[in-house]
Amino acid sequence: MLLGGLALCLLACNSLRRVHDCKRVIDTVNGGLSGISTYDADAGASPTTYARLADAYEALGKQLEGADSQDPALSKTFGAYRELIQRAAKQSRAFSEELDKPTSTPEEEKEQQSRLAQLRNQAKNDVNREASLVRKLNGLCHP
Secondary structure (H helix, E strand, C coil): CHHHHHHHHHHHHHHHHHHHHHHHHHHHHHHHHHHHHHHHCCCCCCHHHHHHHHHHHHHHHHHHHHCCCCCHHHHHHHHHHHHHHHHHHHHHHHHHHHHHCCCCCHHHHHHHHHHHHHHHHHHHHHHHHHHHHHHHHHHHHCC
């Protein structure tokens, strides 16, 4: 009887710890993304806006550096999300820099547009990856 009660207590403690870990990361991500959405809504062709997006993603990535859990699956998913955010920062910075480069010939313009299209494609792939990671986090945090 005592052993069963102890096992139940350990399971409850692990569940509470997981909830706490999830809440901490979710609150950090939601706070960071709410600031990012103000830039993201109408970034257009503004190098400055993409540079600000990169700064905001970098700040969120730094906030997520301490995101960890004793649950290996949760910790791994936190790490994957952090890497995704860091990649978004890098891509936003590259997009900003590419937009800011002057072009003087039609060939240069075509090459620039090709590089921008490649960056857009990478970003679209990351949006799909983020959706997958969010589903995974939801499954781990709300079993």
